Amino acid sequence: MPVYLAAYFLENYLFMEKSNAAALLAQDAQAVWHPFTPLVGSAQPLLVTHAQGAYLYTSDGRQIIDAIGSWWVNLHGHSHPHIAQAVARQATQLEHVIFAGFTHEPAISLATRLLEVLPTNQKKIFYSDNGSTSIEVSLKMAMQYWYNQEGENTRRRKVVALEGAYHGDTFGAMSVGERSPFNAPFAPFLFDVHFLPVPYTPDVFSAADATDTQACLQAFTELVQTQEVAAFIFEPLLQGTAGMKMFSRDLLNELLAIAKKHDVLCIADEIMTGFGRTGKLFACEYLDVAPDMMCLSKGLTGGALPLGITTCTEKIMEAYRSYDLLKTFFHGHSFTANPLACAAANASLDLLLAPESVANRARIAAKHRAFAERISTKSFVRQVRALGVVLAVEFETQTQTSYVNEARHYLYQYFLDQDILLRPLGNIVYILPPYIISDEDLEKVYQAIEQIKL
Numbered sequence: 103m104p105v106y107l108a109a110y111f112l113e114n115y116l117f118m119e120k121s122n123a124a125a126l127l128a129q130d131a132q133a134v135w136h137p138f139t140p141l142v143g144s145a146q147p148l149l150v151t152h153a154q155g156a157y158l159y160t161s162d163g164r165q166i167i168d169a170i171g172s173w174w175v176n177l178h179g180h181s182h183p184h185i186a187q188a189v190a191r192q193a194t195q196l197e198h199v200i201f202a203g204f205t206h207e208p209a210i211s212l213a214t215r216l217l218e219v220l221p222t223n224q225k226k227i228f229y230s231d232n233g234s235t236s237i238e239v240s241l242k243m244a245m246q247y248w249y250n251q252e253g254e255n256t257r258r259r260k261v262v263a264l265e266g267a268y269h270g271d272t273f274g275a276m277s278v279g280e281r282s283p284f285n286a287p288f289a290p291f292l293f294d295v296h297f298l299p300v301p302y303t304p305d306v307f308s309a310a311d312a313t314d315t316q317a318c319l320q321a322f323t324e325l326v327q328t329q330e331v332a333a334f335i336f337e338p339l340l341q342g343t344a345g346m347k348m349f350s351r352d353l354l355n356e357l358l359a360i361a362k363k364h365d366v367l368c369i370a371d372e373i374m375t376g377f378g379r380t381g382k383l384f385a386c387e388y389l390d391v392a393p394d395m396m397c398l399s400k401g402l403t404g405g406a407l408p409l410g411i412t413t414c415t416e417k418i419m420e421a422y423r424s425y426d427l428l429k430t431f432f433h434g435h436s437f438t439a440n441p442l443a444c445a446a447a448n449a450s451l452d453l454l455l456a457p458e459s460v461a462n463r464a465r466i467a468a469k470h471r472a473f474a475e476r477i478s479t480k481s482f483v484r485q486v487r488a489l490g491v492v493l494a495v496e497f498e499t500q501t502q503t504s505y506v507n508e509a510r511h512y513l514y515q516y517f518l519d520q521d522i523l524l525r526p527l528g529n530i531v532y533i534l535p536p537y538i539i540s541d542e543d544l545e546k547v548y549q550a551i552e553q554i555k556l
């Protein structure tokens with residue numbers, strides 16, 4: 103084809119693509135309600151046409167570095183062929199089936215393989231659809247654990263959580279989360295939860311202020327001594343939504359020991375921290391005491407499909423092993439253990455446990471630590487925190503640190519203008535990249551952070 107003709111077609115093609123994108127975006131504005139997004143005054147969303155590795159490609163021809171793993175879910179890069187093939191294969195074999203009275207290989211092998219890598223006291227896998235549902239399951243499982251043994255008059259009615267906690271957006275999950283402007287409309291409908299003041303530390307290995315630690319332990323001890331606490335739920339060591347805030351491993355060990363002593367069920371929410379984010383496969387591996395239940399989602403499928411899991415110990419199951427039908431755990435979702443999602447999770451686990459992925463996580467962690475050192479001396483930096491592949495930089499601003507901090511709007515756009523996707527939490531910028539991100543791209547993200555002018 104003559105060059106001018108090729109150019110003509112290319113131009114036309116690009117024009118068609120462009121007008122197609124414009125039409126789609128107009129329809130989006132009309133028909134789609136996006137999460138966490140005001141209906142007026144928000145920028146037009148970017149139309150993603152495809153994604154590969156660490157990059158998102160948009161209809162306006164941009165290649166954007168996905169430095170937050172698409173809301174903390176993506177582990178191995180986008181459209182990974184190993185996961186794609188596993189899902190495609192599964193789709194032609196068994197796409198879905200009712201999970202009561204029926205079972206299937208992808209769910210069985212995923213459960214078996216997960217139990218091999220989870221803390222050894224975890225013995226059973228309960229499937230659901232997402233992070234919030236895995237939390238709902240854990241709370242209901244804990245409440246019924248007491249009900250099954252002590253009946254409706256059980257004193258174990260209290261749930262304890264940590265200040266700053268985020269466990270999801272459904273009602274139970276909201277109840278155990280920090281009360282914030284975001285859930286204010288629902289506040290009257292949330293059940294009462296006791297929140298412990300948690301002293302944050304620059305990293306999980308340093309000790310917290312002794313007075314604050316005592317206050318936290320004291321508050322917890324007083325609560326559990328009432329014998330009224332059913333469960334204690336926490337994000338182990340690293341509170342994501344709170345702003346990638348870390349607290350001391352020693353403190354959590356002590357809290358868990360106190361809980362254990364008073365028979366309080368401990369629920370570890372590893373929805374964000376699981377699958378290698380903190381430098382171990384699960385954050386609980388840093389602890390001396392294993393939890394009674396764990397919640398998993400996000401990275402579970404490598405970020406390809408929604409899936410949630412709640413795991414529990416033999417002790418929990420014991421309370422449900424009964425011929426009394428009413429002691430059954432009556433909970434389930436239509437898409438429980440969806441075979442496509444389980445196939446994706448199995449494929450993701452292959453990748454996660456492979457030496458390349460282990461090496462990548464160590465590489466990113468080392469680069470984060472070096473960058474943390476490099477940036478910590480800057481005057482605009484209040485604190486830098488690094489754990490595993492998570493790096494958070496908290497900036498000095500006039501106002502207090504919070505999600506609604508206006509710095510966030512400026513920062514989000516600042517990074518996007520450089521083709522980097524970061525979604526600051528208030529004045530806290532964090533990186534949580536897919537493990538395959540290149541050193542060059544990491545460096546690009548670091549430099550963008552370094553050159554911020556607030």
Ligand SMILES: *Cc1c(COP(=O)(O)O)cnc(C)c1O
Pocket residue numbers: 232233234235237268269270271337342343371372373374375399400
């Ligand atoms: C994201 C998240 C949840 C909620 O998961 P969804 O899948 O968004 O419902 C719960 N807990 C933690 C720690 C999370 O990061």
